[in-house]
Amino acid sequence: MADAVITVFLEKLLRALSEGGQSILSEFGEFRDQFEILQSELLLMQSFLKDTSRLKSKKETLRTIIVNLRELIFEAEDILADCQLQSGDNDLFSTGWRMCVHPTKITWQYQAVKRLKEINEKIAKIKQQIATYLEVPLLNLPEPVYGCNDLSQNWSSPVYDHTQVVGLEGDTRKIKDWLFKADDGILAIGVVGMGGLGKTTIAQKIYNDREVEGRFERRMWVSVSRTFQEEQIMRSMLRNLGDASVGDDRAELLRKINQYLMGKRYLLVLDDVWGEKDLDWWHRISNGLPKGNGSSVIVTSRNERVVRRMGVREERIHKPKFLSGEDSWLLFRKIAFAASGGECPELEDIAKEIVEKCKGLPLAIKVVGGMMLYKSPRYHEWKRILDHFRDELKENDSSERGLMASLELSYDELPSYLKSCFLCFSLFPEDCVISKEQVVYWWIGEGFVPLRNGRPTTEAGEDCFSGLTNRCLIEVVDKKYNGTIYTCAIHDMVRDLVLKIAEDDAFYSQDGKSCRHLGIKSDLDPKHLMANQKLRALLSTVKTAEVNKIASSTAKALCKPQYLRVMDVSRSIFETSLSDILKQICFLQHLAYLSLSNTHPLVQLPSSLEKLIKLQILDVSYCQNLKTLPSYIVNFKKLKVLDVSHCGSLDCLPKGLGRLSNLEVLLGFRPARSSQLEGCRIGELRNLTKLRMLALQITRAEEIEDNEVNALVNLQELQYLSMSCFDCDGSDLITKVDKLFPPRQLQELCLEFYPGKISPMWLNPISLPLLRFLSISSGNIAEFHQSFWGPDNAVWKIEALMLDSLSDLGMEWSVVQRVMPSLGIVNVSWCPELESFPVEDFGFRGGVWKKEERRT
The missing domain is CATH 1.20.5 (Single alpha-helices involved in coiled-coils or other helix-helix interfaces)
Known part of the structure; x- marks a missing residue:
């Protein structure tokens, strides 16, 4: 490779x-x-x-x-x-x-x-x-070629539904029948099979099933990695139950679990259990769980002996079969031909030959299908892939080796920049939920993202992410209401591949030696920092709801690798003063991405940070004690991303922020009031003409002067706008916000805690003709302004709508349908006055039924 x-x-x-x-x-x-x-x-x-x-x-x-x-x-x-x-x-x-x-x-x-x-x-x-x-x-020797020679299309979002499942209906029905017949004790069910066969997919489909959700009062999903601790399993169970216990010992954790589940019917899924020799941890947990009420446990594993030793009887072990030829072809064409509606008759014969080589393995079919999605629809190109596939499978004839050959083929066919992006996933631990934002910022900071024709860097980074998700090399975990992905994971078989390649390329090694990228963990050896001047990236890779505890010796070594481009110490607790550590950051003059997100107690940024003239991304989000941003921030001419969201103690940003002409993403902006002479006024935003994403927090009328109400209207690149009026004061603010017109080309709007009873007058299909996604949450809105419904024959282009916690809002579903004919997804929560809104399925868009449940 x-x-x-x-x-x-x-x-x-x-x-x-x-x-x-x-x-x-x-x-x-x-x-x-x-x-x-x-x-x-x-x-x-x-x-x-x-x-x-x-x-x-x-x-x-x-x-x-x-x-x-x-x-x-x-x-x-x-x-x-x-x-x-x-x-x-x-x-x-x-x-x-x-x-x-x-x-x-x-x-x-x-x-x-x-x-x-x-x-x-x-x-x-x-x-x-x-x-x-x-x-x-x-x-x-071959002639030189400049730039990327990838001839494929670029999609900035998924081109098919990642949640679609083919050929597993019988599997889920069988296991659901077992669950619904459970009565005494704890029903134990095993799902056993080789990697990539769909065990986790089956368990997820059951876990998220509406009938299953209605039957069980408590549900817990725990991913059991190859290396785990018993306390981690129990803490994960408690997080599912709404308890973020941190310092408790085993006995106390188990007591809490028992207390939460006592008298309840519950479902526990233990996904991907390894190691048949030492299962004492399970026996201790199992003995502490309440029995009866039809409670059940589902265990997925590659090893049948594991599930047997965990108490699953033979008649309750389900072994998924390989997909049939018909289902294999259906899954493949849904992905490979997604851009043409699932059909491409001129390539059908050769495509079926490629599918046959996948031997009915769902993971292989998805990954190979994702690879072919990006290939030119020419016979000779597809024939080249088929011939390569045949060559690889000659030496890899067993099912699992054949799957790895499929994954390696998909990696080989990636354009070079996506190979580098893909290798970044080698740093994350098994079963880790990974933030899209973190990896995209990493790619930008290290120069992996190809830049052409003046295209925004952050947009190009998001396209790289979509390139990997559409190829099924990374899996979607969480999405926003409109389908935008914000967290992902990788299959353990894919992780095995990426770890091997990363080690071969000296990109990353699990022992932390002689590689250019390291994940920050609590047990990180400071010697790996002191002795390795090759390091380019150092990132926090902790799992969800966990934090890094960084020893003093490790913290003092963080700024030693002088060629570091990326440093992300988010979600870390330091034994020594964080301010003292950051004083040494001036030595990292090549740094392009710095994340201090969720590092407490960060009160201020040191003066040494001023030396980082190459900084492109600065993330200090969720630093609740951060009170000010230093004035030198306005001198970071290369800055593309500034995230100060969820910084509750931060009053405003420094004056002169409008000089950051390359800024593409600005989150958490709080305009200065008239009394804050050194703060940035909202009028300065006029100069940020490259902004793609902007999140505002406006709480006082004096934050918007009369001559500043046009601050946003000419931001021609702005696609996403979030406007929050949380903790606002005074009715005068409503008048000011009503005049603060967004730009016409805006595609997504999130309005939170709007204080008025009637929506802003600019929220209408004439002022925002290109708006595709609209989210309104909390606040006092009881009705929409008359302009919202538009003049005769004017309709919205909105495709996804979310309404959340609007207790006074009332309107008729039939009227919404009339003005939003393109609406495909509706997500409504805690809006009791919307009585006419549908509870079940609705709308047929692009050949896919969208299902969203209204919860009140």
Whole structure:
């Protein structure tokens, strides 16, 4: 498999040299010569690397060559990054470069030229090795190719329903029948089969079934990883029951579980249980659970002996079968041909051959189908994939090895930038729920996201995420009301693959040694930070509802790797003062992404942070004790994301924020009041013309002057706007907000805690003609402004609507249907006056019935 990181950084290097190289190459002697040589040599290597995916996996000689080349490319990239800092200018090849020949920097220049010479000599040797090994002249190496050669479409959102399940109806019906007949004791049910067969999918379908939800008063889902602690299992059960116990011991945890479940009918799912030798933990938990009332436990495992030892009788062990040929074809075409409504007659014959190679394994079918979704609908391209599949399966004929061959094939066919993005999932522990925002920001910070034609960086990052979800390499966990994904996970078989590749590519290793990316864990050895100057990313990878406890020795070493691009210490508790740690952050001058989210008690950011001139993303969300943001924030010219949401003690942002002209995402913005002279007024937002996402919190009328009501209307790139009036004061605010018109091209609006009885007058289909998603929650709205219903023949383009906790709102469903003909999803909660709204299924959009339940 090709080294993804090499290809990404090679393209990045070549782009930097080709775009800005003329400035430097025309003025400086040895720098000019060495950079010209470097560019020439790397161009010759580039296309060869595009085709090493098969060569490297079959011919070990190339492995050493690739490893050596990877190290040289990283070192060259570090030299360029150092040059940028030495120039004293944000532009790598600006006139500021001349400072590199200042007498005070001669020593640095000499060392850099020496390093470049050594790199070029080594690359020349590698080129000769490749030519000799492949038995081709040097001049016949492939022509260089700039940028990504992925010809596939780019979808910024899922193109098919990720929740769809094919061929498991009989499995779920059988297990539901067992559940509904349970009476005495605890019914134990086992679901057993190889990885990728659909065990977890079956359990999830049962767990989320409406009839099952109605039968059981308490439901608990616990993912049991290969390495777990008994306390973790019990704490996970308690979280399902609404108790976030932290410091209790085993006995107290079990007592609490028993107390919550006593007299209740409950369902417990233990997903993916390993290790048949030591199951004492289960026997202790089981003995402490209340019995009777038809309570049940479902255990999924690859090992039948495990479920037997956990008390499942043979007649209650279900073994899912491989999908039938008909169901396999149905699942495949729903994914591979999603862009054409599930049909592509001209490719049907060859597509069925590809499906046959998946041998009825749901995971293999989904992943291969996702891969083919991005392939050109040409016969010869699909034939190439089929032939490659045949070659791989000759050596991998058993079902599980065949599945891994399918996953490896899907990885090989990824464009290089997506390979790097995919490898990032190797850092997260088994069964971890992963934040989309965290990984996308990581990709941006490390330069994995391809940028073209002035496209917003954050939008390109979201497209990378969709590229992996649509290929079924990562699984959806949680979505917003409109289908937007915000958390994900990876299948354990996929994780096995990504761990192997990451270790081969020195991207990440589980022992934490000699790799460029590390996950922050409570047991992180500080030696892995002190001795590893290669580190590019250091991230918090704790599971949901857990925190990292960082020892003083580890905390003091966090700022030692000088080439760090990404640091995320979110959800961490430090033994030593966080402020003291951050004083050392000035040494990380290459840092592009910094997350201090949910790190308590962060009261202020230190002055040392001012040195981080390359910072693109700053996340201090959920820092409840953060009182101010320093004024130097407005000098971070490269900043694209600033997240200060859920910072309850933060009054306003610093004056001059409007100078951050590259800002694309601003969350948690609180306008300054007239008395806050050093605070940022809402009028400054006019200058943030690249904003895509904006979350406002407005609480006082004086936060919006009469000459500032047009602050948002000309933000032409704005797609998402959240406006919250939580804890607002005074009826004058309603008048001001009514005049604060959003831009016409807005696609999603979230309105929270609006204080008025009538909705804002600008909330109408004429002022917001492109609005697709609308969420209104809490607040006093009792009716919509007359303009909401539009003039005659005017209709909304809204596709998804959420109404939550609006106790006074009343309106007729028939009227909503008339003005929102495109409505496909409705999510209504705690709105008792909406009596005419449907409870059951409604609406047929794009060939899919959307089911949403109204809860009152």
